Amino acid sequence: MQWFAAGCGCAICGSASARLLDFDLRAVEMASRTWAVLGRTEYFNMDNGGNIVNVAFVEVPDGVVVIDTGPSRRYGDALRRLIEKTVPGKPILRVYNTHHHPDHFLGNQAFDASMIAAPQKVIDNIALEGSGFADNMYRLLGDWMRGTNAVAPTVALQADREEVGGRHFSLFYLSGHTSSDFVIRDDETGVLFAGDLAFLYRAPTTPHADIVSWRESLTVLAGIDKSLLIPGHGPSDDKDESLVQTGDYIDWLHGSLSDAVQRGLTMNEAMALPIPVRFEGLGVVRTEYERSVVHLYPALEDALFPVIELDQ
Amino acid sequence: MKSVSRIAVVFCMMLFSTGLLARQLPEDPLDSVMWEAMAERFMPEGDIVFDERVRVMAPLSAENQFHVPITVDATALDDVVEIVAMADLNPIPLVMSLRPSEALAFVGFRLKLQQTSPIHVGVRTRDGVWHVGGAIVDAAGGGCTAPAAAHGNSNWMKTLGETRAFAGRDTDHSARMTLRMRHPMDTGLAAGIPAFYLNELAVRDDEGNILAEIDLYEPVSENPTLTLKPRVGPEATVLTVSSRDTEGNIFNFPLDVPAATGL
Numbered sequence: 001m002q003w004f005a006a007g008c009g010c011a012i013c014g015s016a017s018a019r020l021l022d023f024d025l026r027a028v029e030m031a032s033r034t035w036a037v038l039g040r041t042e043y044f045n046m047d048n049g050g051n052i053v054n055v056a057f058v059e060v061p062d063g064v065v066v067i068d069t070g071p072s073r074r075y076g077d078a079l080r081r082l083i084e085k086t087v088p089g090k091p092i093l094r095v096y097n098t099h100h101h102p103d104h105f106l107g108n109q110a111f112d113a114s115m116i117a118a119p120q121k122v123i124d125n126i127a128l129e130g131s132g133f134a135d136n137m138y139r140l141l142g143d144w145m146r147g148t149n150a151v152a153p154t155v156a157l158q159a160d161r162e163e164v165g166g167r168h169f170s171l172f173y174l175s176g177h178t179s180s181d182f183v184i185r186d187d188e189t190g191v192l193f194a195g196d197l198a199f200l201y202r203a204p205t206t207p208h209a210d211i212v213s214w215r216e217s218l219t220v221l222a223g224i225d226k227s228l229l230i231p232g233h234g235p236s237d238d239k240d241e242s243l244v245q246t247g248d249y250i251d252w253l254h255g256s257l258s259d260a261v262q263r264g265l266t267m268n269e270a271m272a273l274p275i276p277v278r279f280e281g282l283g284v285v286r287t288e289y290e291r292s293v294v295h296l297y298p299a300l301e302d303a304l305f306p307v308i309e310l311d312q
Numbered sequence: 313m314k315s316v317s318r319i320a321v322v323f324c325m326m327l328f329s330t331g332l333l334a335r336q337l338p339e340d341p342l343d344s345v346m347w348e349a350m351a352e353r354f355m356p357e358g359d360i361v362f363d364e365r366v367r368v369m370a371p372l373s374a375e376n377q378f379h380v381p382i383t384v385d386a387t388a389l390d391d392v393v394e395i396v397a398m399a400d401l402n403p404i405p406l407v408m409s410l411r412p413s414e415a416l417a418f419v420g421f422r423l424k425l426q427q428t429s430p431i432h433v434g435v436r437t438r439d440g441v442w443h444v445g446g447a448i449v450d451a452a453g454g455g456c457t458a459p460a461a462a463h464g465n466s467n468w469m470k471t472l473g474e475t476r477a478f479a480g481r482d483t484d485h486s487a488r489m490t491l492r493m494r495h496p497m498d499t500g501l502a503a504g505i506p507a508f509y510l511n512e513l514a515v516r517d518d519e520g521n522i523l524a525e526i527d528l529y530e531p532v533s534e535n536p537t538l539t540l541k542p543r544v545g546p547e548a549t550v551l552t553v554s555s556r557d558t559e560g561n562i563f564n565f566p567l568d569v570p571a572a573t574g575l
Contacts, residue, residue, distance in 0.1 A: 136452050207375075264480050264490040266420030266539045267381035268369035294375040301492055301537065305476030311564040 021144055023051050023078045027086045030236050031189045031228055033059035035086060037070075037079065041202035041234055041283030044071070044103075049144040050137065051075065053103040056193055056230050057083050058186055061166030063093035067184060067193040067230075069107030071137060073148040076107025094164045097153050098195030098232065099178045100125035101205075102133035108151040117155035119173050121180030126152040157182075172224070176214025177204070177232075183221065190227030197221060200234030200242035201281055203288035204249055206295045211254045218247045234283075249279060253292055261300045267293050338362055342430040342446050346400040350432055351442075354396050354406055358440035365389050366435050366445030374425050377455035379533045382407075383420040384433050384445075391438035392417035399531055401429035403456055403501060407531045412540075415515070415524035416486055420539030423531045424455035424499070459505055460496035460534045468496065473563040477553070484546045484572040489515070491553065492537040493563060499530040510563075513555040515542050523551070546572035 027035035039053040050071030057079075058065045064087050069076045083092065097105045097118040105126060108116055118126075130150025138145040162169050172183040177196045184193045196205070197217050221229075222243050231242040260270040271290045279285050340347035341362055351360055365388035374380045386392055395417060397407040407423050417435060432446040462468035477491035493510060500507030507530060514525045523542040542551060548571040554564040 139452060264478065264488045264539065266369075266383040266490075267422070268371075268383035268420065271371065271381075272369070290371060291375045294371070294379065294381065298379070298535075301476065305490070305492055306478050308475045308477045308565045308567070310473060310475060311566070 021049060021074065023049060023075055025051070025075075025078050025082050027057075027082055030056075030230065031186075031191050033087075034186065034189055034191050036230050036236060037082065038235065039103075039233065043284050043287055044137065044140045046142065046144070049074075050103060050141050052233065054230055054232055054234070055079060055104075055107075056191075057087070058167070058189075058191075059087045059090065060093070060164055063091045063165040065164050065167070065169070066092060066095040066111065068098055068104045068195070068232075069095060069111060071103040071106050072141070072145045073107065073109045074144060074146065076110030079107060080110045094162075095153075096182065096184055096193075097122055097126070098182045098184075098193065099180060100129060100133075101178065101196065101207075102130075102137050104195070104232070105130070105153075106134060106137065106145075106148050106150065108153070109147075109149060113151055113154050115155075116151070116153040117157050118153040119158070119180050119182050120156040122182055123152050123156055125178065125180060126150060161187075170224075172220065174213075174217040174220060176210055176212075176217040177206075178208040179210075181217060183224075185224060185226060190225065192221070192224060192226040192229045194221060194229050194231055194242070196232035197246070198229060198231035198237070198242040199246050199249075199282075200231045200237050201245075202233040202283040203279070203285040204246050205288055206250075206253070206292040209250070209292075209295065211250050211296070214250055215247065218243050245282075249282065252276060252279070253289070253296070257293065257296050258300055258304060261297065261304050267297050270297065335359065340430075340432075342432070342448055344400045344430040344432070346405070346430075347432070350398050350400055350405065354398050355434045355436070355442045355444075358436065358442050360434075360442045360444060363389070363435075363443035363445065366433055366443050368431065368433050368445045368447050370431055370447040370449050372448075372450060374449050374451035374455075377425045377451045377453070378458070378461075379422045380425050380449055380451065380455075381420070381422050382431060382433075383539070384418065384435075386417035386433075386435040386443070386445075389417060389435060389437055389443055392435055393438055394434075394436040395419060396434045396436075397421070397423075398432050398434075399423060399425060399429045400432060402426045402531050404499060404530045406529045408526060408528050410524065410526045410540075412524045413522055414517070414543045416482070416541035416543070418539075418541045419526070420490075420537075422533035422537055424497075424533055425449060425451040425531075426456040427451060427453050456499050456531060457501045459502040460498055462494075462496040462534060463505065473561060475563065475565055477565065477567055479551065479567050479569045481570060481572055482541050485543055486541045487544050487551070487569045488539065488541050489551065489567060489569075490537070490539045491567075492535060493555070494535050495557060497528075497530070497532055497534045497536060501530075508558055510536055510555055510557045513538070513553065515540060516552045516554070517542075517544065518550050518552075520552075544569055 479489035
């Protein structure tokens with residue numbers, strides 16, 4: 001009898017946690033037959049389960065094209081089901097990974113690996129760092145990550161254009177947020193999938209950033225003909241607001257940290273510096289700023305501290 | 313018989329408690345399982361009190377377990393003799409110890425973390441009391457047992473000891489000096505790589521008097537980056553930094569301190 005009661009208790013727990021670990025993904029139609037699944041503008045936590053990223057999918061004449069796959073196998077599975085429900089009966093012909101950060105590609109397992117494509121450098125980065133990311137994501141998100149392994153794309157892209165299922169896409173090979181940031185434009189609708197080169201109302205992240213090339217990439221993105229921009233994080237953008245905001249933030253970050261390094265402030269002192277009020281509306285800006293101090297300080301120190309001749 | 317044994321028990325308990333009274337360890341606000349061991353090993357004598365005047369700045373979470381920035385500011389305390397930092401759950405917990413004889417009780421450094429750990433900083437004042445502060449830093453694993461990044465480069469020996477440094481003004485009577493020296497700071501815990509680290513550094517004034525001495529240990533991050541505040545007069549001066557590693561390599565250099573503004 002006691003055993004039976006314990007069994008009941010567990011069954012209740014089980015169903016409660018199963019409900020808890022549901023992403024409840026929603027597809028929002030942003031343009032004709034083009035859907036975005038918008039994540040929260042937060043950092044990874046047990047409450048959001050890693051759903052902090054934007055992914056998207058497009059119905060093309062003969063199938064579906066997917067841009068990024070989310071932070072985990074669980075998310076990837078949920079995304080695939082959402083696509084099947086939204087665009088019933090059409091095969092997934094192509095999955096693009098915009099870059100190698102874990103929230104953008106760890107859902108790859110849910111898709112046919114032979115369809116997953118990215119620039120060679122993104123593939124290399126995933127091969128090098130993917131499983132380390134998966135380990136750390138498991139540490140941050142626990143059971144949300146169950147069964148997740150890093151799967152690298154199998155198709156290495158280098159063309160400027162690709163036709164998928166009767167639709168043409170322009171492909172842009174940029175960098176700055178990471179060493180390889182891949183941007184895709186649907187040439188029919190003009191929707192630009194900018195990945196994490198563009199953030200909107202969410203503080204940009206910098207673990208692999210090179211601010212100078214990021215700046216150059218923003219200039220390229222501003223020059224691309226588009227109807228709408230889907231940033232990697234934050235709401236969709238039809239007036240390049242995300243490019244202006246991201247540029248403003250990374251310029252401030254670079255300037256402010258360069259100044260802190262030249263004043264000899266320790267990283268901890270730099271972390272405590274005020275953030276301008278105009279960035280207050282950016283989600284998790286204090287947390288991301290503190291992370292950025294650790295990311296960007298060492299290279300600035302190497303560049304800005306004077307080299308001293310040692311006594312012989 | 314029964315009452316005798318009871319008396320003996322009470323007597324024993326008294327002895328035991330007087331033993332503790334000689335040095336009563338305060339409860340650790342960080343609730344570290346290693347607290348007693350840390351106190352016994354690294355703060356072996358003198359009373360211990362947790363003290364808010366020991367300000368330990370550390371991130372809540374280590375963005376990079378190889379480079380966790382820590383800044384200790386105990387300038388609110390007078391007569392500081394020694395500052396000792398330890399990462400309780402590291403395989404080698406002792407990080408660094410500073411004797412700021414003619415420097416402010418302030419130090420910035422970076423450490424490697426093997427896992428999430430409490431960081432305790434003990435600040436000993438001239439009366440022998442240890443004033444302790446600390447923080448808990450969340451971290452992914454492996455900071456102490458992975459090879460240094462330098463070993464990814466076959467000619468890392470060529471840049472050993474390469475130094476970047478500068479000093480500015482903290483106040484009219486103190487400088488703020490920051491230095492960064494290229495050194496792998498091998499812990500000896502990565503397979504096939506023996507311990508090899510910068511272990512001594514001293515700052516002297518232009519007459520050769522010691523202003524600050526610091527002992528560094530294995531957990532200090534690769535390419536040690538240190539910030540100190542030596543006491544200096546308002547006029548421009550030249551400090552001398554001397555340091556050596558566990559292989560006896562010596563790295564010495566002068567460091568200009570500008571005059572206080574308005575002088």
